[in-house]
Amino acid sequence: MDAMRTAVALLVLFHAACAGLTPAPESESEAPQAPAPFSAAARVVDGELASDQDQQFELYGYRLGDAYLATWDAAGTVRVALRSQTPGAQLYVKDLGAGSDQQLAVAAGVPLKLWVASVEAVDGPYQLVFDPPPSKLLAPPRNDAAGRRERYLQLPVQKEFATDAARMESALRDELHSFQRDGDSVSARLEAFAGLELPVQADRCYRFVVRLGKDAAFSPIAQRGLRATFELHEGTPAPHSDLTVLGRSAILREQCLDAGGTARFKLATGLPSAANELGTGPLSVEVWTRPNGPFTESPAALEKAIARETRGYKLLTTQSGRLEDFHGLELPLHRGACYAMSVKLGSGASFSAEARKRRLANFHLYAPGVLAENEAISSGRPGVVGPGGVAQFGCPQRSGKGRFNLAYHDQVLGSGPITVQIFTRPIAEAELRRQARETRAAEAETARSIERNKAASCQKCIEEKIACQQRGGSGCYDGFLSCVRSQGFPRGSECGG
Numbered sequence: 001m002d003a004m005r006t007a008v009a010l011l012v013l014f015h016a017a018c019a020g021l022t023p024a025p026e027s028e029s030e031a032p033q034a035p036a037p038f039s040a041a042a043r044v045v046d047g048e049l050a051s052d053q054d055q056q057f058e059l060y061g062y063r064l065g066d067a068y069l070a071t072w073d074a075a076g077t078v079r080v081a082l083r084s085q086t087p088g089a090q091l092y093v094k095d096l097g098a099g100s101d102q103q104l105a106v107a108a109g110v111p112l113k114l115w116v117a118s119v120e121a122v123d124g125p126y127q128l129v130f131d132p133p134p135s136k137l138l139a140p141p142r143n144d145a146a147g148r149r150e151r152y153l154q155l156p157v158q159k160e161f162a163t164d165a166a167r168m169e170s171a172l173r174d175e176l177h178s179f180q181r182d183g184d185s186v187s188a189r190l191e192a193f194a195g196l197e198l199p200v201q202a203d204r205c206y207r208f209v210v211r212l213g214k215d216a217a218f219s220p221i222a223q224r225g226l227r228a229t230f231e232l233h234e235g236t237p238a239p240h241s242d243l244t245v246l247g248r249s250a251i252l253r254e255q256c257l258d259a260g261g262t263a264r265f266k267l268a269t270g271l272p273s274a275a276n277e278l279g280t281g282p283l284s285v286e287v288w289t290r291p292n293g294p295f296t297e298s299p300a301a302l303e304k305a306i307a308r309e310t311r312g313y314k315l316l317t318t319q320s321g322r323l324e325d326f327h328g329l330e331l332p333l334h335r336g337a338c339y340a341m342s343v344k345l346g347s348g349a350s351f352s353a354e355a356r357k358r359r360l361a362n363f364h365l366y367a368p369g370v371l372a373e374n375e376a377i378s379s380g381r382p383g384v385v386g387p388g389g390v391a392q393f394g395c396p397q398r399s400g401k402g403r404f405n406l407a408y409h410d411q412v413l414g415s416g417p418i419t420v421q422i423f424t425r426p427i428a429e430a431e432l433r434r435q436a437r438e439t440r441a442a443e444a445e446t447a448r449s450i451e452r453n454k455a456a457s458c459q460k461c462i463e464e465k466i467a468c469q470q471r472g473g474s475g476c477y478d479g480f481l482s483c484v485r486s487q488g489f490p491r492g493s494e495c496g497g
Contacts, residue, residue, distance in 0.1 A: 212279075
């Protein structure tokens, strides 16, 4: 897939696209009714939401917020309205909810709490209109956007912007040594660049390189802090990423994806109120990618892994079939032998997207009562290696039946022809006894650790119950049961209660 040729059509140049657009006029029958005018006594309060100062945690779902406390001397109905072009800004009144223009019943001398809040972390001015004006108003201090900009420009230019061309190219080569260029670069302009959208694939890592063209320059704001984000529109967003500046270029830290979809790469300055003030002139964006994870390994890597993991083994049996119909291979297992399995996908076969997404990469041997004392399933590694896989399952402690499979519960892992081979090698009786001793010792230590943790958890709950009883509290036993259950014990009797 040539991701970049597809991405060219998806390049988002919001500033240029939105310039000069005006909405079509509505017919008289569809035109909304104009709000009633305010009285001459109405008071207008200017405010501004700023993402670097107005983060709020009182209102669920809102990222920014300015809180106001208004009091009227006389009871009655008042009107409060919000005027704002800032995306996501809303007027929110305690116990009543959101609405841009609200009629509110107030009691004399009782403060009314309200917010100008936003679901987006977008800076912007607003006005609140109070009609009639409150007798007392506690308002947040007006955000000083001009002052913030002036103070920001007093910061030193970051030294990375002074990297010379030779060092820049050398650093880029080092950063991209395991990556391959994905298609042609995309051209844009700094003053109009608002993001790049492109399709991305699962099990791949991506890096983006931004290069300035002739006569282009990062703005003074950008030179004091340049940030990048890489987010998926479908599925869980990828983490916000570090951006390494190298003179007249910048490179995004690699982003390795478990799922495919549509991704967006964006640049912003470190000053939220001037986030898009990147600079002027032409730029190009390059996408680099590399495979990531066991499902992307090559056929050569698979052959190498099989040779490594089955060294010293002899082929026991071979079975051919189809991946979608394979539900395991049942064979007799013998004490004194160790087992391994290899899988090769044939022409046109592939693992499913669900298998890749859930990382079903290990193979399994189901043999209850045959493996170690308390072990029913052995999970073999390394598992999937590109178009197949290989796994060692160890050596059973007793003879019996076992079923070799690719995953738990007969999950369908893909489709197409496959070849499954089982390998075996002998193991000495003394070595088997040593493995059994080590297994028993590990299980005993695990049991002791569980008991120690249980004792500590129970002691905590018992002490809380005793303290409750000593102060004459009610519901002490119910609280004890809740505490015990929160520690993973379903019954109070397990803690002696």
